[in-house]
Amino acid sequence: MAGLELCEPIELYNVLNQATKFSRLTDRNYLCLIDARTKREYDESHLITAIRMKQNALGLYVVPPSIDFTYIKHCVVYDGRTDILDFASEMGDTAFGVDEEKNAPSGSAARCGRVLQQFTRFPVQVLRGGYERFTASYHFLQTQKIFWMPRELEDFLPYPVEIVPRKLYMGNYRQACDQQIQKDLKIKAHVNVSEEVDMFFPNDSDNILHIPVPDSPEADMLSFFSDLCHFIDSRMNHDAVLVFSTLGISRCSTAIMAYLIHSCGLYLKNAWSYVQKCKRNIRPNRGFVQQLSEWEARVYMSTVTDISEPNY
Template sequence: MDGETPDAPLFIELMEPSVLYNLLNRFFKYPSISDPSYLLLIDARKLHEYNESHIVTAKLAPKNKHDQFEVPYDGELECKQFIVVYDGTTDTLTNTSGEAMKCAQLLSDSGSRNKVKILSGGYERFSALYPFLRTQKILWLPQELDGIKTYPMEVLPGLLYLGNTEQGRADYIQKDLKIQGRIACNVIGESCEPDSCEFLNLVIPEDKDADLSDALQKACTFIDLHRDKKSVVLVYSDLMYASASTICIAYLMHQQKSSLQESLVNLSSIVMGTHVPPHHSLLNNLSDKNTAALTSEA
């Protein structure tokens, strides 16, 4: 979780790697990182470390002749929705002499309208979790960002991802995320290549009077089996993600013993508006018929 540490600067917070992963992969019609006002990602490590490898779209933090951080010339801090800084390994806000903290403090003091985030665990932790988001590329043209490959949203780190049908069928996603299980929701004619992964195809009716209990329990059991094996599941659908979102909300209720409202808020905060929530009929069905069953077993 994002969070503040006692005695930490007021306008600086830690950000978990999964949150940055989701920021980088958020999209509507185009990837959100193609919007210049969306994300400023700053690498506060040494030049040679940055040149060797850095997180995709990250910019090297500039320094003056006295080895002090400066605001990037095109930073436009007041326009940025998210500003994230990382160094090699910083995982606390109490070390005020660390490179990430010094850089973040400068950006916070220089006009950022939102809290500046420091990536918890820095580049080393993030690149260990998401090695496919490393790069040596420094300059990105607008059309390159418009067409950059995105990954599904990470709902539960190392276990559950939420995507669309195109992502559900993409070989690079199955390879990079090590997907071992796929749940297709309301996807006609969907199948899985033999031995490539375990596959569950579900029909999630949108009728508010429909009984979803069987489908939701099948999905929760499927994900639980993969959780026990420490393998990864991707849930995906057409229909603006509504059906796949329903599965994810149901599993959050099941695993965390949370209410429908708590799980819906949780999922919304994770995907940050990328995915359309379930239709009212699906939410009513979850609330009226399945809450007790989903939260009674884990």
């Protein structure tokens, strides 16, 4: 069996907001989000694209026959507020005779996950803190909608990925221009790492840092790294910051890694792994990778990361 593991709210948020040309939610083998709460709770509100796992007369969870879990990369289960995967404590409430119109017993997500793990190749993830903790931070990802057409998922505009919880985000130009996204994430400061002009923030120049560089191996970002890090540090004390570039793949990921190296004590290899976990399709060009290596050497007085490895 594939097993169970806990999934942090920030991890699920970033999984929901991955995109290439379209949102990754359009891929049937990418994510299956399972709601293990009662029917009443699900009908009141649930997370976007979530389907409800039903129970039979004995209170046992029944796997939806319409879903092939074999190749689904992320199978995430949540209940109201599960925080642990301790099987013994979960069995304090019997698994039988559960009345669905009453509150589901503590640990229902873990019990549901143990049923699903028999059908998955990847570990089933149980959302830490459940629906309550997730929606406390990401209320805008809850819905009453049950059925999603493929076109609706294609039109879904993902949010910027979250790098530092509720403080630092990374995205693209389109997301930076969306005022609802700025409101939902409480973003007040922006780092624009693109050649586009900041016409959409005309009255807030103090909270904008514009680094107008092209996405070219010959472009110089290294000379901006120090100002970039100090700007983010100063704004993160009070506000959320969005770092963005045209497509949100090369220049903004370079800027984020430079910040993590300088202000979070990460070597380039660790910063790279962390940012790639937040956004799977980052792709700094070779010139920017070399500049990040030089920045690492400047911050730590030595080169730690071997950028000749294929992963870079």
